[in-house]
Amino acid sequence: LLFILICLLLFGCDYRKDLENSEILPSEAFFAINNWSAQRAYPYGYVNDKKFLDEFIKVKNSIQSARLSSPNNTWETMGPHNRGGRTLCVATNPQNSNTIFAGSASGGLWRSYKKGDPYSWERIVTGYPVSGVNSIAISPTDSNIIIIGTGEVYSYQGSNIGISVRTNRGSFGIGILKSTDGGNTWTKTLNWQYSEQHGVQIIKLNPLNPNTVWAGTSIGTYKSTDGGDSWNIVDSTFMVTDIEINPLDTNKVLIACGNLNSPGNGVYKTNDGGNTWQQVNGIPNPVIGKIHLCQAPSNSNIIYASVGDGLSTANQSTNNTYLCKSTDAGDSWTVVNNFDYAKYQGWFSHDVAVHPQNPDAIICAGVNIYQSDDGGQTLTAIGQDHGDHHYISYNNNDVNQLYNGNDGGICKYSVTEFSHPGISTSWNTANMSAGIMFDVSAANNINITGFGLNLNSGQKTIYIYYKNGTHIGFENDSLAWTFLDSMSVTSNGTGVPTYINLSSALSCTQSQTYSFFISNNDWPDFNYIAGNATGSLQASDPNISIYEGVGRRAKYFNSQIFQNRKFSGVIVYNVGGVTPYSDTTYNYTYYN
Template identity: 45%
Template sequence: MKKLYFLAIAAIVALTVVFFPQNEKSAEPRNGALEALQFLSDLQTYPSGKIPEQAQYAAWQQARRMPVSAENFRNTDPWESMGPHNRGGRMLSTTFNPLNPQTLYAGSASGGLWRSYTAGEGALAWERVVTGFPVLGVSCIAFPPNDSMTIFIGTGEVYNHLAAGTGAAYRSTRGSVGIGILRSLDGGQTWEKSLDFSMDQEEGIWDIVVAPSDPQVVYAATTNGVFKSTDGGDSWDWVLDVPMATDLVVYPTDADKVLVACGNFESPGYGLYRTGNGGQFWHKVISNGLPSTYRGKGQLGMAPSNPDIVYASFGDGFTTAEGASWLCRSTDFGQTWQLRNTTDYSKWQGWFAHDVAVDPQNPDKIVVIGIDVWTSSDGGLTLTQTSVGGTGFSNPPPQGPDGVINYVHSDVHDVNWHPTEPDVLFVCSDGGIHRSDDGGFTFASRNGGLQTVQFYNGFSTSPNNPQFCLGGLQDNNTIVWNGDLTWTRIGGGDGSWTAIHPDDDNTFFISSQYLNVRRTTNGGNNFTSMVIPGNSPTAFIAPYVISPANGDVMYAGTALVARTANGGDNWVASNGGNALDGNPVLSMDASWQDDGVVYVATAPYNGNRGHVFRTDNNGVTWPNITGDLPDRFPMDIAVHPLDDRIAFVAFSGYGTGHVYRTEDAGYTWEDISEGLPDVPTNAVIVDPLYPSNIYVGNDIGVFASVDNGATWINYSEGLTDAVMVFDLKISADRKLRIASHGSGAFQRDLLEVVWTSANEIDAEAWQLNVWPNPAKAGGTLNVSFQNPSPGKVGLRISDASGRTVYQQAATPFAEGNQELNLTLPDLPKGIYTLSLETEKGTFGQRIAVF
């Protein structure tokens, strides 16, 4: 056996970016999950193809040491949840507390560990478990049989690993990085490392089993093989080095008898392995009842009532075409096998989403999952599809249901029978958690409070209405927020970029993968598809923007940039119909003052680095302004609202600066990321009222600078453990909003300067609110405040020199909430101060005019 002290995989591979296919639409179902995970993998590892040792963990440790407040700025309340609480994102596992099955634990793909004390029942059933570590993906959860205080969790969502080899382009298919196995000895209150993978965070854990006959013996199926502990997780031995171990079962009365499934994407040595001596020797199982070759993964299910009976599920598909599935059964704990069924239940997700579980009392009664849920009462000889996927209800209540009586979101990852209640089982899918009370024939969602949806870039918030925003999700369409914790689904597929008309909230745009854009002009009641000219390659999550200066002008990117001047009715290719550099456009932003000024950035592709371009003539020409920017994925661009010569670019990857600023339209760039954690950075935004205030979102949280990037603070208070922040927006009422990949949406007050004048009173007590902010010159401005007692109130707007540019004389106002609506004069763009002048003093707020 090989004693584990640290793991280091030194494989060097050539990076092949694979998430930019041709524009032509496929008639077959496309494997969006594969493309989405490859997209994330490439963002993290380009150009080396590998995550540096301890990179994410070291960055998280650095973030914990950073200051959390800025001098001369008000301390703000922590981040508050925006939901959604009525729909879940991709969930990987569930496990019952062995002594109280009403307590249910669940692992998400990139939103951490969750717990429910009501077995998922209710509108607020779930809470996130704080581990004190940067835990994102939780693939498995395990307890000793009679111990509710000891908990093991496996971290990371890794379907392929560099050391495994593939013989194909799928060099690394990963959702979120892991740090190994964590253990709690006090029921989840505190956690510690058990099996430490933080040196090589490309590793992942897929299964943990505590031996029923000896709780000191623990086995773990990992991307690097099988590990075993004989001291309850204090130390581990590496007992099988076949890569991509995905599932294992341990004989209940003999901790030395283990059966494990290894392999994914045809990794070396894939197949079933069996040991009878605790891992000292392993025998690869060869049987006519097993598939001779397959390209996906294997999953195992042991019959609790007769542990000699074991089922194995194998998948083959991982492209746009359907593959094959094999359901096999053994009656001698894996020595010999019989092929029971070849119904293709896993289809194109043979590498990703399928499993089998056996009824606790009846070894012939099984549930098989893949794209959908299937049941059998004769040991798998016949399989009946019992669930339907597709589209659920548009606005389900948090307590469910979220679809018809047998609805389960497609791509089902885990199935778990209740230990004491007959016919009760739970399944995990890309749409959260569902419960069945009749053995898998009907289902109801159990997603109340399970905030795990995965937003992509391209989140939008209305510049006029603080309670309207929308964003695209992994495999969960586009969803709309209207002010509460429930969100409404619109659109289909993987939701992608969105955009809201700057002057009309009823007109907005949604999209799905590869720039399939649709427009509504009636608040979402009807949508029209846009016909946008483009060239291959196109990014999986492809960008488009509406010009804030002119809501009829839009830009959209494939390998070239298309432009419309009539709200999307007609599009033309810019740049003379030529691609910018042959690479796919990945990010863009438009000037707030001039609808002809746009910045775009392309992603690396086929060995060619990405670039940044700017047009100031409506796309007639696009000068390359890349300069000395780093060779990484340019994830986001932010144009300063008051000066389009100033722009920011955020970069993914490791080992370089992550945020760059230009003040001369791209002629020169300055790295302003010194002091920021070195992790993939996905979003950047500048506060228009305080132009020196910059916010960035990365794979572990939110960070802010109040001195133009010279120093940074950790602005993540209220976010648990680590949160993958994919986009940042500022709302009409000056809330900073984040769209995260795995933890839903949050909002928090922006940093505001502390007022110091002796005659200025506490604005917070008056609850002054101004929107939209920034505001258009000549446009409408709304002002609300809470008047503590009857009295006269006046209003004044002053420019930076103190000169009054607008004034309303003091008039009587009653006690309570008051609202004013005024039309701004045609002011020059800039920062102004709006002041309320009351009988008790004066207080105010900055506003930006563009």
């Protein structure tokens, strides 16, 4: 008997050792959490979402009743009021530009009656367990009617809170909620449970008939013909991330589909209100990330698409972003810029927005935020309060205001419009040097009378040299250059021109090339734009062209040279005494 007991003991120890070596046992916390859950799920073994919602509403009603019966039991917020979280969408009341709504990733729906000013936000109680709000649609004819889409889903195979896999971050939704009294009360019109693991990504109202509403979800495209009270699925392509409706013919609708390698990714179009769909040509495919669309309000034929194709933080050379453009209402597309602004967040955070009055003026953003005044061909960084941008939209009633939802909350931009005398380039406020050399060529006989310089604020002394012909090969040859002028100025600061007038205009002959070296006594102070190749065309109009040049470390000809830098500013000129004006440009100043 003793021999048998010893054998059993030795066998049991060896078995446990083999078990420990062959599998990874869960932590004791795992069993503790399972036990905690099992007690609350009994007798089903899982938490029934339908019963949970019923109990949630029951408790909510009982609490509301208790508050009404005990008016002294009041609550007030303690804060903090100076920190936002990830914000997924922003919408302006179309009938009152002061009222702004915001959808958060985990805090539900919010509202400001003061254009989003600090300390003006309040959380809207919907009466439902809403966590993420990914879209907000407000009726253009009756702003009491608000429809929201719930959930923040990035992968059609699952999106979980708290999981360590970063590509699964987000939350599931409970469907679509509608209010007809400005957000005081809500009704669930698309009834989902959390266990169904779906999300509503975008909601758009027909601009000619608000009774027709479209919803893009993680499981397909839905359509309502009764103002969002009931829904029917009209396309089953997964992961619908955006929708654009043609305002001239609302039977024509575009949907952007796909994320994290979901099947069928691309942009699709219907010409018959959703009965049939066709994938459009020109959008890069396949891509790993998601796609966002924006139609130019002033020209419905022009539509932009921000296409994310990035995921990796370890090998960022594998990431790509494509800014695409259509000029035929979405039938065909071309890539206008492949600068990787979304980077590794191509699946998570990027967007594009078009100025309400200018189809060539756009904002696109991903990890950082950029502007373009030439239809996306040139992207220039602008200031920001936080990275990882999810949503960009203009104030419906104020073209001078832009809202940006990012991982830090909501950032509001003041938009200033400029039309400069002569020719203007893009503006940059991030890169600085002591001076810049660049070439211009005259298509007609012109007189250059001054410059608008992009300088840091303060008192400056500006020095200007010029030469006939290109600067290339003569960067350090001071004898080849002619002193043109110098003057003291007080700069207006970066992003806006500080104009200087030449003592005598420089006459430039048709078909000839001239070069300039502009510097100052304050280093580094000249704001420039990063270029691609010295000597390549940067900007042009019918009378003059500007070419990429080089930067100088100091105002001296023998100072260090930096290749591939673009002039940021204005060249003021006239033709026969008449000064033309450049295309409109914009300056974006943020405050949060």
